[in-house]
Amino acid sequence: MSAPVILALMSFCFLFFGYLGVPVPFSLMAGVFVGATLADVSLAAIIQKIFDGVDSEALLAIPFFLLVGELMSSANVVVRIANLSLSLVGHIRGGLSQVVVVFSMFFSEMSGSTTADVAVMSRALGGPMKREGYSPAFIAAIIASASTIAALVPPSITAVVYGAVGNVSIAGLFMAGVVPGLMIGFGLMIYCYFFGPSGMRKPRAPFRQVAFATADAALPLMIPVILLGGILTGWFTPTEAGVVAVVWIIAVVIPALNRGHFRKIPYDFCLAGLIFSLPLITIGAANAFGWMLAYLRGAIVIADWITSIAGNDPQYMMLLLVLLFTIVGDFIEPVPTIIIFMPLVNALTQAGDINGVHMGVVLIATLAFGLITPPYGLVLLMASKFVGVSFGKALRAALPIYVVFLVTICFTIYFPKVVLWLPKQVIPESVGCFKSPAGTGYICPN
Amino acid sequence: MTIADKLVLQRQQHLKWRSFDRLELVLMIVCGLLCFGFSLSVMFDIITRTVGHPWLWLQEVTSTLFIYAIFIGAAVATRRNDHLYLTGISESLHGTPRLIVEIAIRLVVLAVASCLIWYGYLNYLRGFGSFRLPSGTPIASLYAVIPLSGALIALFTVEQLVNGISKGFDHPEPPEEDFAIPPIDAGAPMGPLP
Numbered sequence: 078m079s080a081p082v083i084l085a086l087m088s089f090c091f092l093f094f095g096y097l098g099v100p101v102p103f104s105l106m107a108g109v110f111v112g113a114t115l116a117d118v119s120l121a122a123i124i125q126k127i128f129d130g131v132d133s134e135a136l137l138a139i140p141f142f143l144l145v146g147e148l149m150s151s152a153n154v155v156v157r158i159a160n161l162s163l164s165l166v167g168h169i170r171g172g173l174s175q176v177v178v179v180f181s182m183f184f185s186e187m188s189g190s191t192t193a194d195v196a197v198m199s200r201a202l203g204g205p206m207k208r209e210g211y212s213p214a215f216i217a218a219i220i221a222s223a224s225t226i227a228a229l230v231p232p233s234i235t236a237v238v239y240g241a242v243g244n245v246s247i248a249g250l251f252m253a254g255v256v257p258g259l260m261i262g263f264g265l266m267i268y269c270y271f272f273g274p275s276g277m278r279k280p281r282a283p284f285r286q287v288a289f290a291t292a293d294a295a296l297p298l299m300i301p302v303i304l305l306g307g308i309l310t311g312w313f314t315p316t317e318a319g320v321v322a323v324v325w326i327i328a329v330v331i332p333a334l335n336r337g338h339f340r341k342i343p344y345d346f347c348l349a350g351l352i353f354s355l356p357l358i359t360i361g362a363a364n365a366f367g368w369m370l371a372y373l374r375g376a377i378v379i380a381d382w383i384t385s386i387a388g389n390d391p392q393y394m395m396l397l398l399v400l401l402f403t404i405v406g407d408f409i410e411p412v413p414t415i416i417i418f419m420p421l422v423n424a425l426t427q428a429g430d431i432n433g434v435h436m437g438v439v440l441i442a443t444l445a446f447g448l449i450t451p452p453y454g455l456v457l458l459m460a461s462k463f464v465g466v467s468f469g470k471a472l473r474a475a476l477p478i479y480v481v482f483l484v485t486i487c488f489t490i491y492f493p494k495v496v497l498w499l500p501k502q503v504i505p506e507s508v509g510c511f512k513s514p515a516g517t518g519y520i521c522p523n
Numbered sequence: 524m525t526i527a528d529k530l531v532l533q534r535q536q537h538l539k540w541r542s543f544d545r546l547e548l549v550l551m552i553v554c555g556l557l558c559f560g561f562s563l564s565v566m567f568d569i570i571t572r573t574v575g576h577p578w579l580w581l582q583e584v585t586s587t588l589f590i591y592a593i594f595i596g597a598a599v600a601t602r603r604n605d606h607l608y609l610t611g612i613s614e615s616l617h618g619t620p621r622l623i624v625e626i627a628i629r630l631v632v633l634a635v636a637s638c639l640i641w642y643g644y645l646n647y648l649r650g651f652g653s654f655r656l657p658s659g660t661p662i663a664s665l666y667a668v669i670p671l672s673g674a675l676i677a678l679f680t681v682e683q684l685v686n687g688i689s690k691g692f693d694h695p696e697p698p699e700e701d702f703a704i705p706p707i708d709a710g711a712p713m714g715p716l717p
Contacts, residue, residue: 140562
């Protein structure tokens, strides 16, 4: 049987089983096992690839970031972040929808997980927004859109996976994700100001109240400082920064702010031990799927097809890849998408002489967009479920917000110097710069 | 409700044997211990490195606990139906179509679990020929978790299959309330903005 037919069968099996209701990792494995049997590849080799997919030091950061999110959510310190956001922007037109966006910009820097963000925001802010008369469809749309920021800004789990699998600097991806993350955040605030519901009028919080709310949230707000500070100063790897943040929460934040939560910490560990295995077993299965795609030369065929259209124009190449990822991201989650298509991404990064961090941040922004597009916009699905509105209605409310994402993705593609400015200043090596032989400064590729 | 009670998921009881609740509890506790274990080993790794006396074997301990946690977590998630799903088509069906789809789903999972058991076991046997550094432990000690995870996945899938066929898959579930985040106090509004 020819390679394209086997690839088509593998993909069909994965999507068919997946949409039938088989859990994603098992539908991926079923597709790979079918493909491997037809291609005469030993199934023991496939098991080895599943194992290799998770046997990575960089992926160890994921449980710690998830544990940080879990501890922050269950220790109920999110209320403090929400109060700070409320005191900062609650008086601006749009009211609580502005609060949702600012809350997400803060909380994303602690959790790194879009699904954690959407769950927390729906519970903490969904009810008050309903009481103030916002339509449930708009609430679901704005919460889902704001939670995608977590996929871009540090400590993004999507960036950790991309960096670990694509051999790209995770710290570089974290830094490069700041500009598109802020663009989405401020873009959503502008959208809420001009086009969203006006909300209820609130008085501007006096400076004393803002200062009080900031002091109240100071301890949890140290978490992004620990994570980023540790990584950027070179003291810690992302994994180690994650564990230091966990220690900070257990040793300082919980005793200071919610001492009663101490006896629940074992429960948090048990739950985190379960939750982190879900994306990771999917990573293992997707790694085997991606390996089969490369083995059957599928990645080269798609890469050749893209380069035959785009030539060596890196921007055109990225646009086509964004189109592919938008379509694929509509059906599959970001993590398996990244791993399955990494051989293709690597081939195109080389062919177009594109900076690996730039390519990474463009694709992560695209996959973040895929989280709110039909038919499988995971966070929009979750938000509509939590808020209690049909997916179709939430989708219609989200449609105008897509403009913010499309502008951000295009900006990220066409202005690499702006996107890579921050990593170039903070961690020059992450974007391919090397120390000048003269000993002063760095020499960076154009 | 004690922590132990909260650790065993009360959803979809009609698909479960109560005697396996204890196994779920044990596996959840194992997940927590593994998670705590590798958190501790990474922390000690940082400390020993910072004081200039790194314990190299800590990295080996970390990766062992990490790998075991992934595969055991994946197994217990099968019983709790906590895995990532592309869609929930089956949940919108009723009667015979639902029964057929649910059985088909479990058969696919069972087939995958069988592959994990058998080919994972073959990998485990081969793993005695490779060794991990610096301890020199055969890598089979890591591979052992794959057939173990496969066996647990198969066990939980058979549990769901037998109970689903005898009692039906379609049971109304109460809304989930496992998330302890209260809504914020948004303050007193002054009326709609002009």
